[in-house]
Amino acid sequence: MQVEQLHALKDWFNQYVKCFYHDDPDVQAGIRLKEEHTRRVCEKILRIADSLNLGTGDLYLAETIALLHDIGRFKQFALYQTFNDRRSENHALLGIRELERSGTLNTLTEEERNLLVKAIEYHNLRTLPPDLPERLSLFSKLIRDADKLDILDMFTRSLSRTHEPGQEQISGLPDTPGYSEVLIRNLMEGELCHYDDMKNLNDRKLLMLSWVYDLNFPYSFSEVTRNGYIEKIVSCLPETGDIQKVYGHLRDYITRKLAR
Template sequence: MYSTEKTEEWFSVYVDSFRVDGALENMQELKRKHSWRVCGIACAIAESLEWNEPRDRWLAHAIGLLHDTARFEQYRDYKTFADAASFDHGDRGAEILAREFDWEDVEDGDREKLLAAVRFHNKIEIPPKTPLAQYRWCALARDADKIDVFRMVQSRIDNGTIYDMLPRHKKVTGLSPALVEEVRATGRGSYKNARSLQDYRLIQLTWGLDLNFPVSAATLREEGIFARIAEDLEKYEIKDLTGEIIKKIYNM
């Protein structure tokens, strides 16, 4: 199964099983396209880091494409991508893949790398006890996923479709004081304190502190993504906080 073509075929058949009358729901289609983009980003990062062994190239491709496997079931059954209101999509994705993916001829160590990357791509952090052989693949999944979400959110803000993607954030405007204080205290923000698009943007900015590879931060910096977030939050008088976060990101 060390074949990108076979992996793509498995993914396409799996996703197609969620089609109704030949079509995915809009949010499932969003995740299908996201998965393909993350696949490309993961492969590009791996190539830039010279992870050039054939199995490394396959792992980067498979991890990117399969990281959100559980999202399709999640939206079908719960009509949400909120893990707190349904299930942990990283854990569920690893369970689905362990049970249903074609593992023929894939060595056990590579199987565990892929499953760990899927399981931990959405966690607050990679568990410290994660074996070193798996750790870099978890880091790759997290960076590639974040890069695409950064780009996707910025693009939708620019073209006026952001609330199609984040409908619940339309109900409230402004920053939550509890979230600002949480970010000041910990450098991270939790969704329990987030209500608005501005809250989401502040949380997203903190993601920059969790990027694992210099090329990831450099890519987003060159695209102006971090500066745009800071600009969008400027009127909320937290320039000291956003400036400090960006400075830390740029110095990583």
């Protein structure tokens, strides 16, 4: 992929997003939330890719995937006033339809288009399909890690605020006491938690902790440690033996990953 193609796609992205700007401050806050998220994910994916010493063309492709991974969010919010896929539709597939409709990917090679579209399709799956081709697996993991790192950052920042734009659209969960035991079991068994098992905001926090098990690169684990995401989330959960066991288990897991 060439730098001129990346610049053209950035120009297209900027013009596309501006079509969803709105006079209603709540709507505009939602659009800006995802616009800013996209820019940060672009920065993060480049840092991860650079840590892997990828070539220049692959860096451009990785940044393009990050640029377009959430393109469906803007139409999703315009149509449904929510970022919750369960209350609307799968934003990854919606984004792919928007890209196909616009023809903006026509300047890419067939291989690049297929890789980009599949990486976008897979970025919000609970887990990746097994036995993916090597390059598709690489770029899918890159966008999943970059996306998760930024969402973890947004989420931990929101824990110290009384209101975070877009949070109620994303989760819609009540801030009630306690947590679901099934999520504790998932975490202790090294498994990702299920969205369907969440009953309250504490469950959302536990699910976010489980994302550690779906990170793929040393840079990602080092960022989790450097920013203290685990500690910040745990400090906002009930002070129980279960939570302390989960915390210890996650710290041991991250330590092992970094040691490799």
